[in-house]
Amino acid sequence: MQLETGLKHCTALIVIKHSSLLTLYIKRETLNHYQCSKLQKAKFGKNMSLGKTFYQFLWRLPWLNISHKKSIYKTLCTYGIVHDYPFEKEFFGLKYQGNLNNSIEFSIFYLGAFEKPLLFFLRDTMEHIQRAQSGTTEYSGCFCDIGANLGQHSLFMSRFANQVYAFEPFSKVSQRLLHHINLNNIHNIRLHPVGLSDRSENLTFYAPIGRNQGIGSFDSSSLKIGNLASGKLPLVKGDDYFQEMEIANLDIVKIDVEGFEKKVLFGMQDVLKIERPIIVFEVSYGNELSFGSVQQLNEALPENYQLFTFNTRKPDGRKARKRGAKAKKTGTYQLIPLIDWRASGQDNIIACPEEKQRILPMQSTGRITVP
Incomplete structure (x- = not known):
């Protein structure tokens, strides 16, 4: 029995090694594809078909542990083959039920979380706020998640915040968050099925159709990346809605709305001036609806806010x-001042009130446990 197990383990290592070599070979062939003759292109197509068959074979091996199939699954996805693989996993003390066919949940399964550095930064920030305000009446421990999507950030922060307000208008993903709220019997997350903007209206939502369910947007330019119009969804002006729903005492606001961040911030002007929370948001450079410069961004923020970003670039x-x-x-992170504004791409930006900069965690602690 031990010999059989050992042979399978060795075979698995050989298979993984050779699958990696095949991947490199296919990538090299792809680079030369458009410089080939018809005969060579036919050979290229045959090689691609061979690669697809080979990876399908590897995926179906019953004795090859799923933990060794990460690269195999990702390669199959590049061929347009997305296998359904439901799983249940421990997620920072919570139970999480997902599927590898969702790219965010793929990260949860193989890496423990999606955007782990951001999660750990949010945790560290909330704990720093709590320590700074310990023994006072100021601490509320409120986290606001605008663009919650599947709710990973809200679920994680429910372990550290007293109250979580999650905003997500797209029911396909918000129902996944609601499922995990009920599954884990969580009582400190309030789900709001609306989007935030600078005015209240119903707008067409452009839904993602692939594995990445995190790129849904109210921005019509997302049609260029394959999103499809899926009907109109409700948007509300943040200031009006927060007053109506009595949402206050915000410590941290996280915004991830795929190019709509400018409208969200301008719709929360009163809230931000009164609450002065630490704001973490993803900015889409080069997007017509978003900011075009650091100056434009500063105009959307209250006075005396300092800007930082994660040190993720060369x-x-x-x-x-x-x-x-x-x-x-690992979830390691380091903050640096935001100086340059890029022409394209995306970055997470931190806007911190000057009076709270002393408690802002500038780098990770390395701690991964939860209370």
């Missing part, structure tokens, strides 16, 4: 991929 502006790959696994 000096030339390119993403530091090795550093990023490590951070995805």
Whole structure:
């Protein structure tokens, strides 16, 4: 029995090694594809078909543990083959039920979380706020998640915040959050099935159709990345809605709305001036609906806010991929002042009130446990 297990383990290592070599070979062939003759292109197509068959074979091996199939699954996805694979996993003390066919849940399964550095930053920030206000009547421990999507950030922060307000108008993903709220018997998350904007209206929502369910947007330019119009969904002006729903005492506001961040911030002007929370938001550079410069961003914020970003890029502006790959696994992060504004891409930006900068965690602690 031990010999059989050992042979299977060795075979698995050989299979993984050869699958990696095949991937490199296919990538090399792809680069030469458009410079080939018809005969060579036919050979290329045959090689691609062979690769697809090979990876399908690897995926179906019953004795190859799912933990070894990460690269195999990702490669199959590049061929347009997305297998249904439901799973249940422990998620920072909570029970999470997901599926590998969703890219966010794929990260939860293989890396423990999606955007782990951001999660750990939010946790550390809330704990710093709590320590700074300990023994006073000021601490409320409120986290606001605008663009909650599947709710991973809300679920995680429910372990550290007293109250979580999650905003998500797209029912396909918000129902997943509601499922996990009920599954884990969570009582401190309030789900609001609306989007936030600078005015109250119903707008067409452009839904994602692939594995990445995190790119749904009210921005029509998302049609260029494959999103499809899926009907109109409700948007509300933040200031009016927060007053109506008596949402107050915000400590941290996280915004991830795929290019709609400018409208969200301008719709919350009164709330931000009164509450002065620490704001963490994803900015989409080069998007017509979003900000075009640091100056434009500052105009949407109350006075005396300082801007930071995560240190994820090289000096030339390119993403530091090795550093990023490590951070995805460990959750390590480092903040640096935001100076340059890019022409394209996305970054997470932190806007911190000057009076709270002393409690802002500038780098990760390395702690991964939860209370």
